Amino acid sequence: MGQRPGGVGVPRAAAMEQPRAAARLQIVLGHLGRPSAGAVVAHPISGTISSASFHPQQFQYTLDNNVLTLEQRKFYEENGFLVIKNLVPDADIQRFRNEFEKICRKEVKPLGLTVMRDVTISKSEYAPSEKMITKVQDFQEDKELFRYCTLPEILKYVECFTGPNIMAMHTMLINKPPDSGKKTSRHPLHQDLHYFPFRPSDLIVCAWTAMEHINRNNGCLVVLPGTHKGSLKPHDYPKWEGGVNKMFHGIQDYEENKARVHLVMEKGDTVFFHPLLIHGSGQNKTQGFRKAISCHFASADCHYIDVKGTSQENIEKEVVGIAHKFFGAENSVDLKDIWMFRARLVKGERTNL
Ligand SMILES: CC(C)CC(=O)SCCNC(=O)CCNC(=O)[C@H](O)C(C)(C)COP(=O)(O)OP(=O)(O)OC[C@H]1O[C@@H](n2cnc3c(N)ncnc32)[C@H](O)[C@@H]1OP(=O)(O)O
Ligand SMILES: Nc1ncnc2c1ncn2[C@@H]1O[C@H](COP(=O)(O)OP(=O)(O)OP(=O)(O)O)[C@@H](O)[C@H]1O
Ligand SMILES: O=C(O)CCC(=O)C(=O)O
Numbered sequence: 001m002g003q004r005p006g007g008v009g010v011p012r013a014a015a016m017e018q019p020r021a022a023a024r025l026q027i028v029l030g031h032l033g034r035p036s037a038g039a040v041v042a043h044p045i046s047g048t049i050s051s052a053s054f055h056p057q058q059f060q061y062t063l064d065n066n067v068l069t070l071e072q073r074k075f076y077e078e079n080g081f082l083v084i085k086n087l088v089p090d091a092d093i094q095r096f097r098n099e100f101e102k103i104c105r106k107e108v109k110p111l112g113l114t115v116m117r118d119v120t121i122s123k124s125e126y127a128p129s130e131k132m133i134t135k136v137q138d139f140q141e142d143k144e145l146f147r148y149c150t151l152p153e154i155l156k157y158v159e160c161f162t163g164p165n166i167m168a169m170h171t172m173l174i175n176k177p178p179d180s181g182k183k184t185s186r187h188p189l190h191q192d193l194h195y196f197p198f199r200p201s202d203l204i205v206c207a208w209t210a211m212e213h214i215n216r217n218n219g220c221l222v223v224l225p226g227t228h229k230g231s232l233k234p235h236d237y238p239k240w241e242g243g244v245n246k247m248f249h250g251i252q253d254y255e256e257n258k259a260r261v262h263l264v265m266e267k268g269d270t271v272f273f274h275p276l277l278i279h280g281s282g283q284n285k286t287q288g289f290r291k292a293i294s295c296h297f298a299s300a301d302c303h304y305i306d307v308k309g310t311s312q313e314n315i316e317k318e319v320v321g322i323a324h325k326f327f328g329a330e331n332s333v334d335l336k337d338i339w340m341f342r343a344r345l346v347k348g349e350r351t352n353l
């Protein structure tokens with residue numbers, strides 16, 4: 001682009017300057033995930049920015065590469081999520097399942113893992129088994145499970161949202177139990193960004209892979225399309241009669257009449273979604289344990305923010321409170337330390353996070 005000769009009638013100096021200015025702009029905008037090379041030019045006279053006619057599309061939530069079709073890209077921009085069918089091979093899913101079962105039987109004890117039981121059984125004493133564990137989090141030290149976050153199939157898509165420097169920030173294997181009748185197997189509608197002290201949000205994406213057929217009966221993901229364009233809403237515990245799981249905050253005042261879309265998925269299907277997308281999952285009305293594996297990825301070029309004085313303060317208090325119980329209050333840690341400690345580079349260079 002820098003070599004482009006000046007056109008007829010364009011003063012020589014401007015012809016020299018314009019491509020360079022446009023190229024500089026391109027670097028800045030490219031970094032922010034804005035339009036592709038050639039789409040933006042600085043106006044030679046007014047200095048304002050306009051879109052060239054070749055690529056009129058303005059993209060905010062996806063980056064330029066050749067992985068997503070234009071249609072897929074437009075879908076994510078508009079809706080805040082994208083389902084890729086049959087992305088993770090059955091053999092990999094079987095390996096995740098085997099490892100999860102080993103963890104449940106306590107045959108392996110990965111460092112740093114959080115094991116969560118459903119609130120209805122949280123105070124009972126049962127033998128360790130798959131039936132007792134609702135989810136495991138932070139499996140970054142478990143080689144078998146963490147393979148999920150390094151699968152080329154997954155990273156290929158993640159890069160469309162984060163760019164080339166990719167951090168795995170938060171990992172989960174969710175084993176939604178049959179509902180006890182108290183509806184505690186539901187996950188209230190929420191935005192994942194509520195839990196994250198890093199920005200910008202557009203360079204964060206969740207990959208969530210169904211480990212079996214998942215539909216409304218066993219509690220599929222439910223999304224409110226387009227809500228990623230809004231802001232982060234205040235979250236708190238829903239006032240549910242049957243109780244609610246620790247840290248399962250929800251949005252208090254979402255629009256009840258907004259279209260809710262139930263994502264029916266097959267084993268291996270993967271949904272990528274924006275951290276501001278409002279989503280949750282319904283109760284599991286079957287007798288099986290509904291399984292999904294997920295990771296939140298972020299560009300390593302994101303930066304940590306201080307959540308003091310924001311709506312995220314309540315979750316910070318809870319997370320730091322649990323860390324205090326674990327490490328002792330005198331070894332005080334803040335939210336940033338906790339995230340830096342468990343974050344792992346999976347591609348490119350570890351810059352900020
Ligand atoms: C984007 C992404 C981040 C979104 C999300 O992940 S949303 C959900 C976030 N969830 C989490 O981060 C997991 C939170 N869970 C945990 O940290 C753990 O499971 C804990 C709740 C701390 C319990 O772990 P642990 O201490 O090993 O278990 P204990 O059996 O010793 O229980 C300690 C006290 O916690 C209680 N408890 C355990 N599980 C639950 C539960 N599911 N819901 C509510 N309360 C629970 C348990 O009854 C016990 O209470 P007390 O005896 O201290 O009164
Ligand atoms: N009355 C409600 N108030 C607030 N959130 C709700 C309510 N009902 C469901 N949700 C939330 O909406 C999402 C989807 O729920 P959904 O309606 O699919 O499942 P469900 O109510 O468990 O089962 P069902 O399929 O019988 O409706 C979940 O995140 C759930 O927590
Ligand atoms: O039920 C699920 O698998 C989704 C859980 C979820 O959205 C979360 O933990 O942030």
Ligand SMILES: [Fe+2]
Binds near residue numbers: 190191192279
């Ligand atoms: Fe979530």
Ligand SMILES: [Mg+2]
């Ligand atoms: Mg319902």
